[in-house]
Amino acid sequence: MDYSLKQRWRLVLGRYAESLDTSLSSEQNQQDQVLEQLYQQGLKERGFQISGGLEASQPSVVQWLDNAEKLFPKSVNDTLQHQALERFNLKQLLEEPRVLQNISPSMGLLKQLMSISAHTNPKLQQQVQQIITTVVEDLLKQLRPLFNNKLNGKLNRQAHSPQKRLANLDWQTSIRKNLKHFDGKRVLFERIYFHARQQPQLPWHVVLCIDQSGSMSSSMVYSAVIAGILKQLPCIKLSLVVFDTQVVDLSEQADDPVKVLLSTQLGGGTLIAKAWQYCEQLIETPSRTIIATVSDFCEGGPEQAMFQQAQHLIDSGVTMLGMTALSPESMPFYDTNATAKLSRMKMQIASLTPDHFASWLASTMGLQK
Known part of the structure; x- marks a missing residue:
């Protein structure tokens, strides 16, 4: 028997396959542990208590969910998590207020809560809102400086500004103007100069079009944070x-x-054509409009309608950007056939982390430094 086939049978049969005389790689060993916890001994027997004493067991539950997502392809992971939620009542566990009061907020936990719509449960509203707030504040600290730096306009090297921002520092002028204060060892800066920035005369209209179907929980969180940042920028x-x-x-x-995030309800199908038809109604100046769609591009309706709507918007002068869905580990998942055809139609599509989206958007708007 082929050795790789032996390894696959070893994963399928678990502890009953010792006679196959085969060893697993490090990643396969991790996969084996996840599968054993679910199918061989059951989560409850491995210390995942389903009722009573929840406070001690809940971090392991979230870790198991995260490990399953990290270690298996999306199609396999969907099956594993569905069976775990149904067979071992993990959904009920994550919906317990006592669990959420004691758990450490994280992107992984928030993704799981969003995927089971815990934020719509009145009993959990306070706990879930606190988790969302903590995760969002964390992401804002990471992403806001990047977006502000990229999207606040090009440096105007012919003019200076009283606004003191490190990204605008004109160090050459600052040194030259203060050389008269050189004491033989160091320059004493009496005044530090900062470049002004050129703002576009007409703001760009950016339409963030976000797929909130069931598989998009991580992308939904990042998109909400990015929208909050962009909303504050004068050029947009x-x-x-x-x-x-x-x-x-x-x-x-x-x-x-x-x-x-509290207003979203993840789940249901995906009708991208319908969403783009709505976005079209918002457009005033096509040549200054960007529709940035975050989706796995698995259209639930007739694909031809999606392609026709995309072509119509592109022909009108709208800039169409597409960001593929990303897992928490930044692994893209999307319909490759649909995205390939949209790309041939001149829709720009990329798999980007949120920080790289800032650069992409700035370049599209002509604000790249």
Whole structure:
């Protein structure tokens, strides 16, 4: 028997396959542990208590969910997590207020809570809102400086500004103007100079169009945070649209990522064509409009309708950007056939982490430094 086939049978049969006389790689050993916990001994027997004493067991539950997502392809992971949630009542466990009061907020936990719509449960509203707030504040600290730096306009090297921002520092002028204060050892800076920035005369209209179908929980969190940042920038007019089989305009709430996430309901199908038809209604100046869609591009309706709507928007002068869905480990998952055809139609599509999206958006708007 082929050795790799032996390894696969070893993973399938678990502890009953010792007679195959085969060893597993480090990653396969981790996969084996996840599968054993679920199918061989059961999560409860491995210390995952389903009722009573929840405080001690809950971190391991979230870790198991995260490990399953990290170690297996999406199709396999969907099956594993579905069976875990149903067979071992993990959904009930994560919906326990006592668990959420004692758990450490993290992106992995928030993703799981969003995927089971825990944020819509009135009994959990306070706990889930606190977790969302903590994770969002963390992401804002990481991402806001990057977006502000990239999207606040090009440096105007012919003019100076009283606004003191390190990214705008004109160190050559600062040194030259203060050389008269050189004491033989060091320059004493009486005044430090900062470049001004050129702002576009007409703001760009950025429409963030976010897929909120069931597989998009991580992307939804990042998108809400990015929308909150973009909403504060003077060079951008922001619209925030989320969709599954229905389309919801959250533009009025876009400056508050926590409120946006509390308003979303992950699940359902995906109708991208319908979402783009709505976005078209928001456009005033096509040549200054960017529709940035975050999705796995698995269209639930007729694909031809999606392609026709994309072509119509592109022909009108709208810049179409597409960001593929990303797992928490930044692994992309998307419909490769659909994205390939959209790319041939001149829609720009990329698999990007949020920090790289800032550079991509700045380059598209002509603000790249």
